[in-house]
Amino acid sequence: MRLCSLLLSLCLALSPLSVANAGKLTKEQLTLFFGKDNRVPVPVSNAPWKSIGEIVTRGELECTGTLVAPDVVITAGHCFLGPNGTLDPAVSFSLGQIGDSYQQKIGVKEVYVSSKLLKGLIRRKDGIYIPPKVAAWDFAFVRLNSKVDKAYSPIPYFTGTQNELSDLLESLNYNVTQAGYPEDTDNIMMAHKNCKATGLLEDGRMGHQCDTLSGDSGSPVFAFIDGKAVIVAVQSSAPIASKRKAADNMAVSAPVFRQALEAFIRRGTH
Secondary structure (H helix, E strand, C coil), rough: EEEEEEEEEEEECCCEEEEEHHCCCCCHHHCCCEEECEEEEEECCCCCCHHHEEEEEEEEEEEEEEEEECCCECHHHHHHHHHCCCCCCEEEEECECCCCCEEEEEEEEEEEEEEHHHHCEEEEECCEECCCHHHHCCCCCEEEEECCCCCCCCCEEEEHHHHHHHHHHHHCEEEEEEEEEECCCCCCCCCEEEEEEEECCCCCCECCCCCCCCCCCEEEEEEEEEEEEEEEEEEEEECCHHHHHHHCEEEEEHHHHHHHHHHHHHHHCC
């Protein structure tokens, strides 16, 4: 299945990873790395990386997600789009994933994807497209069957306004960090530390130049505040290689999803 976002006449690849697609980097994939692969492996037993995990859907798509409550994970909405735009629900969330082993694997009770995203999809013969008017709704929340072990602490998310996020990014010289499970590393978590955010769009999406591939969809983009990781955005899309010079990667910023996320978390406590 092909998922794209229609933005400035560019087709942006929205890339959950098919389990069968892992392999060596292609020349096209290398083009997506802004000239150099700056990613490094990170220890999944250490914070904040240990609270990032891998989501697998019923249709065997893989995305990255982040623990934001003891039983709630945030990721990208398009991770759950099956053929013809139908919902492909998550079946598991694994923490501490290294190759085929993991430290904890939990089943999934429920997935929330915005109805605005689902209703706004454009279905064509060559795939599913997400038009700009709904691209900022490309986020999703996953409720787990049970709370994770206490060793795994939820990662806080930015709770300020869009203007306050803009001020924060400026104060950090636009340095952010992204981490996830890309398609080329056989379930080894990779992080691009101190990559650059490139600005906020009016709809709340954040441009950035962190190195991402299929499988990184839904991965967190952090700002480190007083040495602690705070989620400021969730990875959404990247341009196809031929359009790399014309467009940055896109993530959905926290002010867009914060209220919906907090409502989802509260609903699970009743």
